[in-house]
Every structure is written in structure tokens, then in C-alpha cells.
Amino acid sequence: MKKNIAILPGDGIGPEVTKQALKALQSIEESFGHEFTYKEALVGAAAIDATGNPFPEETENTCREADAILFGAIGDPKYDNDPKAKVRPEQGLLAMRKKLNLFANVRPVKSYDALLSKSPLKESIIQGTDFVVFRELTGGIYFGQPRGRSEDGSSAFDTCNYSKEEITRIAKLAFEAAGNRSKRLTLVDKANVLATSRLWRETVQEMAADYPDIELDYMFVDNAAMKIIQNPKGFDVVLTENMFGDIITDEASVIAGSLGMLPSASIGTEQSLFEPIHGSFPQAAGKNLANPFGAILSAAMLLEYSFGLVEESKAIQEAVLKAVEEGFVTEDINSDNPKTTEEVGDKVAAYIKEALAV
Ligand code: IPM
Ligand code: MN
Numbered sequence: 001m002k003k004n005i006a007i008l009p010g011d012g013i014g015p016e017v018t019k020q021a022l023k024a025l026q027s028i029e030e031s032f033g034h035e036f037t038y039k040e041a042l043v044g045a046a047a048i049d050a051t052g053n054p055f056p057e058e059t060e061n062t063c064r065e066a067d068a069i070l071f072g073a074i075g076d077p078k079y080d081n082d083p084k085a086k087v088r089p090e091q092g093l094l095a096m097r098k099k100l101n102l103f104a105n106v107r108p109v110k111s112y113d114a115l116l117s118k119s120p121l122k123e124s125i126i127q128g129t130d131f132v133v134f135r136e137l138t139g140g141i142y143f144g145q146p147r148g149r150s151e152d153g154s155s156a157f158d159t160c161n162y163s164k165e166e167i168t169r170i171a172k173l174a175f176e177a178a179g180n181r182s183k184r185l186t187l188v189d190k191a192n193v194l195a196t197s198r199l200w201r202e203t204v205q206e207m208a209a210d211y212p213d214i215e216l217d218y219m220f221v222d223n224a225a226m227k228i229i230q231n232p233k234g235f236d237v238v239l240t241e242n243m244f245g246d247i248i249t250d251e252a253s254v255i256a257g258s259l260g261m262l263p264s265a266s267i268g269t270e271q272s273l274f275e276p277i278h279g280s281f282p283q284a285a286g287k288n289l290a291n292p293f294g295a296i297l298s299a300a301m302l303l304e305y306s307f308g309l310v311e312e313s314k315a316i317q318e319a320v321l322k323a324v325e326e327g328f329v330t331e332d333i334n335s336d337n338p339k340t341t342e343e344v345g346d347k348v349a350a351y352i353k354e355a356l357a358v
Contacts, residue, residue: 001034003307010058011044013290013341014072018294021070021299021346024319027349028303028312031356035332039066043096044089044280045059045076046145054092055099061222063100068306069273071301075280089280097137102266102273104170106177106301107249109232114325118333121229128254131235132181133252134174135245137266139166140196142242162241163195166228167203173267174239175211184215185286188224200241216335221248228252249277260291263298265305272306274298279339288340291330293320296348319351341357 007022009015022038029036040057048054054074057079063069074093079085096102111119111129119126144159178185187204191196201218206218219227222326227234231257240248253259262277278292284290297320304313323329328347331338339347 001307002037003067004033004037004039004065005302006062007040008036008043008063008069008071008073009040009046010072010280010287011046011076012073012282013278014044014074014280016286016288016341017290017292017295018070018072020341020348023345023349024296024316025070025299025303028309028315028353031315031353032309032312034309034312043071043073044092045079047092047320048087048235049227052087053089053093054089056102056283060096060099063271063273063348068271069100069301070295070302071275072295073276073278073280075282077282082232093150093329094142096273097266098133098143099274100271101138101269103136103166104135104173104267104270105133105140105245106265106267107133107135107174107245107262107277107307109133109249109250109252109262109266111232111255111256112257112261112321112324115261115333116326118257119254121254121267124141125230126232129232129255131252132177133238133240133245133249134170134177134240135249136162136166136170137245139163140242158179160196160241160243160311162199164199164203167200168207171204171207171239175207175321177213178237179211182236184217186224186238187216188221188240189218189220190221190244191218191222195298196241204239204351207227217335221285224248229240229254253296254279258291260330261297263295263296263301264292265298265301267305272302274302274305288342289331290341291332292341292345292348293324293329296320296345313339315352315355316348318355319348322351323347 009018041062116123141160191197266273299314303309
């Protein structure tokens with residue numbers, strides 16, 4: 001198979017973890033006889049430094065021309081403590097999501113047997129956790145208008161809005177995913193308070209008639225935040241709006257033992273983008289210590305979701321599992337005997353080739 005992949009390493013640890021994901025993809029190319037072409041482009045603070053724009057037109061074009069996009073991370077501390085900064089790296093991420101219509105962010109949450117003791121949660125509670133969050137990504141309070149400051153600057157406002165159409169298109173994906181899993185879908189909202197949440201409930205309720213084999217339930221987000229760490233095995237597919245999804249997936253990452261483990265797919269109307277859920281972790285940038293598994297597993301999601309290469313995707317996931325089980329991990333997981341980012345990336349690439357060598 002011949003495919004074009006846009007590579008957007010971004011900021012902080014983005015470039016070094018993305019590099020390890022590329023090694024895994026190259027192993028897949030060799031082992032399965034595929035041909036991927038990679039084109040790199042700037043995004044985030046790196047793009048602001050070079051062009052003044054966190055999501056330059058050239059990057060947008062590279063994304064549009066690609067069959068899939070692999071993205072690292074965005075963010076730079078020099079902007080974090082400057083609320084008056086006119087351009088911010090995160091604007092690049094939000095512009096990218098909006099312009100490329102990346103409406104559904106899929107975040108799988110799994111516990112790893114070898115990492116159970118790394119979580120502050122009890123092993124008996126998290127062992128066997130396996131659920132996936134469908135987070136709406138281009139609507140809600142992240143994008144709603146109007147937003148800003150009152151004229152005298154003494155008050156500020158954001159707007160949360162959703163259309164039925166925005167809800168339906170992601171809900172459809174979540175219902176379908178539930179159909180391929182344990183057939184349970186939980187809508188997380190705040191319908192006791194918010195008008196937008198009531199529209200979510202109404203819309204998803206109507207759609208349920210078309211999916212008679214799916215058991216649909218509803219949970220308020222505050223309760224869901226509690227249940228996720230109290231009984232994570234109670235979830236299968238979770239559907240929620242943008243901001244709630246942002247918050248509960250960071251929370252859920254605690255189950256996996258490290259934020260560095262979690263990949264994600266942002267499904268678009270044309271092409272999709274794949275990224276680890278962690279941020280740019282600037283304190284670790286360039287130190288060769290960041291956990292590359294989230295990025296590597298994002299490459300695995302890319303193969304499955306964008307190219308339909310299920311076996312290839314599994315090969316990457318199995319190589320990661322093997323590295324985790326053998327304790328071949330970075331310092332966030334094993335501070336006594338840590339491997340470097342590069343070492344872990346090389347190991348996973350080697351495991352992929354070994355497993356497939358005949
Ligand atoms: C994420 C991040 C982003 C978000 C930030 C960096 C804008 O936290 O992808 O979860 O809030 O969506
Ligand atoms: Mn987040």
C-alpha cells in the first residue's frame with residue numbers, strides 16, 4: 001500500500017516522541033511491504049517562531065494533501081504565563097482541529113497488567129479496564145461565539161453551543177464503536193444544568209432507536225468523574241462534549257499508569273489526525289527521557305483508522321506491550337532503571353521486525 005503521511009512534530013517533547021513513532025511505521029513498511037511517504041510541517045510555537053502563525057497555510061496544505069496526519073504536541077512555557085500574548089501555540093492546535101474538521105477525538109483507556117502498581121489507584125479497581133472516550137472536538141465552549149471581555153475589561157465570557165448535526169455525527173461513530181465492543185454506550189453530560197447538554201441527551205436518545213442492540217445510559221459529568229476512578233470497568237464507550245472529554249480523559253490516564261501511555265485519533269471529514277494525549281512537557285524536551293508509547297500507539301491507531309491496516313496496527317500494539325512487560329520503559333514508569341526515549345523507540349521497532357520475520 002502507498003500512502004502519504006503528514007508529520008507535525010510540534011513543540012517540547014513532540015519531535016522526539018514522534019521520531020520513535022516513525023521508527024515503528026518504518027518497521028511496518030519493511031515487514032509488510034508498504035510504502036509510506038512522510039512530509040514534515042511546522043505547527044505550534046515552532047511555527048510561530050518561524051512564521052508568526054501557529055498553523056501556517058503551508059502546514060494546512062501539507063495536511064490536506066496527506067492521507068493521514070501524525071502529530072506530536074503543542075505548547076511552550078513562554079506563552080503560558082503571558083495571558084496577554086496575541087498568538088498562542090494552542091491556537092494552532094485549535095485552528096488545525098477546526099479547519100480540518102477533526103470532529104471526533106477517540107481516546108482509548110486501558111490498564112496494563114505490568115503497570116498496575118504505577119497507578120495511585122488500587123490494582124483491584126483498575127485491572128482489566130478497557131473503555132474508549134469519544135470526545136467532540138470542534139464545538140462547545142472551545143469555539144463558541146461570542147467570547148471575550150466586556151468593554152471595561154472587568155468581566156469575561158465564553159459561549160457553549162452545539163447543533164444537532166454536530167452531535168449526530170460523533171454520536172453515530174460512538175454507537176457504531178459500541179456495536180463492535182460490549183454494546184454499551186454512556187453519554188456524559190450536565191443535562192441537569194446546561195441547555196447544550198439537554199440537546200445532546202435529546203439527540204442521542206432519538207438516535208438510540210436506530211441501534212436497538214446498544215444499551216444506552218446517561219451520566220452527569222461530575223458523577224462520571226467519580227465513577228471513572230471508582231469503577232472504571234463499568235465503562236465501555238463514553239460519548240461526551242469537548243470540554244468534559246478533555247477533563248475526564250486526563251483523569252482516566254491515571255488508570256494506564258502514565259499520561260505518556262495514551263494515544264488518540266482525531267477523526268476528520270476528509271483526513272484524520274493521530275496524537276498522544278499528553279502535552280509538550282517542556283521540562284523534558286531534548287532530554288531523551290519522555291515516554292514515546294503514546295506517540296507510537298497513535299501511529300498504530302493511524303494504520304487502523306486511516307488505512308484499514310488492522311494487522312499492522314496490532315503488530316505495533318503487541319511490540320509496545322512486549323516492551324512494557326519486559327520493563328523496557330522510560331523513567332515516568334521506572335525511575336530505578338529507565339531507558340531513554342530513543343532506546344524504547346528502537347526496541348519497539350526491533351520487536352515489530354522480529355515478530356514478523358519468517
Ligand atoms: C488536549 C489538550 C488541548 C485541549 C489543549 C492543549 C488546547 O489539553 O488535546 O487534550 O484542551 O484540547
Ligand atoms: Mn487535554
